Amino acid sequence: MTTHLDAVARYRGAEYRRLFAAARRSLERTGWDLSGTIGVTNPDEAERNGIIGITGRYHRAGIKRIEITLSELDAAVHTATGLSLTELLEQIGPKLANRPAEAAKDATSREEALRPAYQSSLYQTADWYRTWLNELSRDGTLTKLLAQRETMHIVAQATRVLEFMENRPKSSAPITLPALAAAVTHNTKALNHGISLSTLVIRALATRAGIPKPTTAEERRDLWDRFDVILDDLASRVLVLNLPADGTGLGEWLTGAARFGTPFYVTLHQIINHPITIAAPVVYVCENPAVLRRAAGELGPKALPLVCTEGRPSTAFHRLARTIAAGGGELRYHGDFDWPGIAIATNVFERHEARPWRMSAADYLGGLATGDDHVKLVGRQIPSPWDPRLSQAMCEHSKAVYEEAVADPLLADLQGPAICTR
Structure with missing residues (x-):
């Protein structure tokens, strides 16, 4: 049977x-x-x-x-x-x-998850906020969060964080990331890197700033700092030489270091907690610490003010650059003649209205003439808007010229009268 x-x-x-x-x-x-x-x-x-x-x-x-x-x-x-x-x-x-039923359920869940975000005052007033929400809906982020059963509260929390940041008085002192997280979620670790809430807020801030989503710790630190949120104010630092400043604490230390032509590391913590003013009309900026080391060794206190980014600029550098600009100072930047160096230079020029310092096609070709041991350029060509011929010449010769190789004319520019120590 x-x-x-x-x-x-x-x-x-x-x-x-x-x-x-x-x-x-x-x-x-x-x-x-x-x-x-x-x-x-x-x-x-x-x-x-x-x-x-x-x-x-x-x-x-x-x-x-x-x-x-x-x-x-x-x-x-x-x-x-x-x-x-x-x-x-x-x-x-x-x-x-049952795909249609699942799709309808997902659509309902997305609508419920986004309802608090759509009810935010930011939705009516901020184009970047609407762009952020549309991207979350379009690129599968909400679907992924739904699968993790996080969407219902995470999007609402992200909206509250953004509202809190938007509504802080412009005169408020910077806030630490744990303090921001606690103020909105009552959990100091809620905005730590890798957590869904932090990822959503970072995307929104990048959209608001009009920049790509950050991929490195320094880029994330810098993005938070743009909105007066401090991640790690001790790890972020910038190297300076002969940059006297007014102000107790940091201002005194900088002025004392300049008196002796001594390189000095400035942390983001110092910049935030010891406000300074800088009256230097021109401040030179280099990319490689070897240039600053030579300036300190050969020129000492006679070198003009010099700041070193040590590669990609840190949050501390950007804060210091803003302080220099607020005092009426002008930044003049020089970096490596390779594609990462061109990218860094472009960022400094655009963000701080800095001027090129020996960063022309002629300067590059002059650097090539100093020897034949230059390494081959690697990576994708990047335009140099301040001198389009520079990028063209670099592409044509396919050789990198690092800053140390052209340090002599840079040091000649830095030769100046003794720094006033007031």
Whole structure:
């Protein structure tokens, strides 16, 4: 006697696999609608006989495609097993999905998750905020958060963080990241890197600033600092030489170091907690500490004010640059003649309205003439808007010229009168 289980087991055979796979795809796509038609293309002999056995309809050998309506297959399955087609497919496994129902549920969940964000005052007043929300909906971020069951509260929390930052008085002192997290979520670690809430807020801030999403710790630190949120005010630092300043604490230390022509590291913590003013009309900026070291060793206190980014500018550098600009000072920047160096220079020029310092095509070609041991340029060509011929010349010669190789003319520019120590 053939049992119910025997009938189900029979339909697990290889001869039925493609037929039931086609039925599964159609049912899942249409929400278990039985009005469609499915088929098996170029069936082998076992598949042909299996379909004949299910439907009772003959199909000749060598037929190119056998088609069957889902309603007919459902009736045949029910006669053989007592189960509907959908019940049989679930018995065979895996569980049958209902894509339209799932899509509708996801849409409802997304709508519920975004409702607090749409009700925010930022939605009416800030283009960047609407762009951020649209991107979250468009690029799959919300779908991923839904799968992790985080969306319902994470988006609302991110909105509250952004509102808190937007509504802080402009005159407020910078706030630390843990303090910001606690003020909004009552959890000091809620905005730590890698947590979904932090990721959402960082994306919003990058959109607001009109820059790409940060990928490094320094870029994240700098982005938070743009909005007066401090991550690690001790790790971020900048190297300076002969930069006297007014102000207790840091101002006194800088002025004392300048008196002796001594290089001095300034941390972001010092800049924030010991406000200074800088009255230097011109401050030179280099990329490599070897240049500053030579200036200190050869010129000492006679060198003009010099700041070193030590590669990609830190948050401390950007803060110090803003302080210099606020005092009426002008930055003049020089860096490596390679593609990362051009990118750094572009950022400094655009962000701080700095001027190029021996960063022309002629300066690059002059550096090439100093020797033949220059390394090959690598990476993608980057334009040099302040002198388009520079990028063209670098691409043509395909050689990098590092700052140390052209330090002599830089030091000649830095030769000046002794720093006033007031």
